[in-house]
Amino acid sequence: MKFFYMLVVSLLVFTGCSQKPVIYYETPNELTDEQLKTKFIETYSPYLKNITFFIDPGHGGEDRRNKGSKGLAIEADVNVRVGRALRSFLQQAGAKVIMSRDKDTTVALKDRSLLANKSGADIFISIHSNAPGQEGDNSTNYTSTYYHATESDYEYEPMERDLAKYVQRDLAYAMRNSGGLGSFDGTYSDYHIYPKQGFSVLRLTTIPAILIEAGFHTSSWEEPRLASEDFNRVEAWGIFRGLCRYFKAGIPKISYKDQSFIEKTQLLNYSILDSTSIDFKSIKVFVDSTATQRFTFDEKQKTITVQIPKVVNEKKTIRIIAANKNGNFSFPFYDVVTDTLSR
Numbered sequence: 001m002k003f004f005y006m007l008v009v010s011l012l013v014f015t016g017c018s019q020k021p022v023i024y025y026e027t028p029n030e031l032t033d034e035q036l037k038t039k040f041i042e043t044y045s046p047y048l049k050n051i052t053f054f055i056d057p058g059h060g061g062e063d064r065r066n067k068g069s070k071g072l073a074i075e076a077d078v079n080v081r082v083g084r085a086l087r088s089f090l091q092q093a094g095a096k097v098i099m100s101r102d103k104d105t106t107v108a109l110k111d112r113s114l115l116a117n118k119s120g121a122d123i124f125i126s127i128h129s130n131a132p133g134q135e136g137d138n139s140t141n142y143t144s145t146y147y148h149a150t151e152s153d154y155e156y157e158p159m160e161r162d163l164a165k166y167v168q169r170d171l172a173y174a175m176r177n178s179g180g181l182g183s184f185d186g187t188y189s190d191y192h193i194y195p196k197q198g199f200s201v202l203r204l205t206t207i208p209a210i211l212i213e214a215g216f217h218t219s220s221w222e223e224p225r226l227a228s229e230d231f232n233r234v235e236a237w238g239i240f241r242g243l244c245r246y247f248k249a250g251i252p253k254i255s256y257k258d259q260s261f262i263e264k265t266q267l268l269n270y271s272i273l274d275s276t277s278i279d280f281k282s283i284k285v286f287v288d289s290t291a292t293q294r295f296t297f298d299e300k301q302k303t304i305t306v307q308i309p310k311v312v313n314e315k316k317t318i319r320i321i322a323a324n325k326n327g328n329f330s331f332p333f334y335d336v337v338t339d340t341l342s343r
């Protein structure tokens with residue numbers, strides 16, 4: 001009898017030890033069904049095929065210290081697996097993809113931004129997993145997406161927040177995570193972490209940029225999920241789906257058209273095009289970083305006309321921001337007016 005109990009106990013111990021941790025996630029239908037996946041990618045390919053993405057899996061190489069307490073999820077590896085899966089989905093949709101690293105190599109923080117700025121890419125996406133401020137906290141877990149600066153700062157780009165919102169919504173949904181309690185929609189300004197500075201990788205990157213903190217590798221519940229390559233594919237699909245929907249909602253395209261002069265006033269005309277109409281109330285014009293009301297919008301001609309004093313022997317920077325009826329803001333637009341004669 002004693003032997004029987006010992007057998008049961010040792011069996012329990014043995015099976016308990018040999019079992020992999022139970023991990024909970026759902027794979028979206030479009031990922032399990034190859035036909036649905038192809039159809040989904042085909043539907044969104046027209047919106048993505050002319051876009052170049054710069055994917056930046058955080059850390060790696062000499063920087064492998066961030067990991068969960070079980071040692072299962074090493075952040076550097078999680079990030080690169082998610083990044084590679086995202087690259088694959090984007091490429092299947094016809095988009096171009098550049099990566100700061102696609103294996104376990106060291107890339108300095110500054111170089112990630114420099115590479116992105118020189119790459120000619122349209123969008124920069126940095127992929128990370130998170131850790132709490134308090135040591136030993138193994139329960140905090142949520143999905144968050146960061147954009148640079150806050151609304152009152154000149155360097156704030158509202159389109160970065162649009163992009164963050166779309167990616168955040170679909171990624172959090174795919175992971176079945178909340179967006180945390182520090183924000184209503186799971187998107188955060190990087191000033192939330194580093195006031196008035198933000199993340200260096202977002203501050204130094206001049207192309208539109210967001211940073212994803214997909215989940216907490218320190219969470220005992222999240223760690224085994226992040227360690228699973230299948231789950232990393234689900235994460236990548238969430239990001240991909242957010243990008244698909246963001247680009248489908250359209251992005252207003254602003255470009256210099258022509259100009260005219262009335263005595264000492266210079267009238268600069270800019271075209272603004274979008275698949276939907278432009279929301280007049282959303283238009284903001286800056287002259288040398290100061291907001292101006294001296295502009296008009298012709299909805300039929302799709303033209304914004306900015307009035308400034310005639311520029312002679314000086315330089316003025318015009319910046320225009322506008323959103324379409326879906327609420328999506330334009331990509332950063334700056335026009336440097338150097339000399340009236342040269343234009």
Ligand SMILES: [Zn+2]
Binds near residue numbers: 058075
């Ligand atoms: Zn990180």
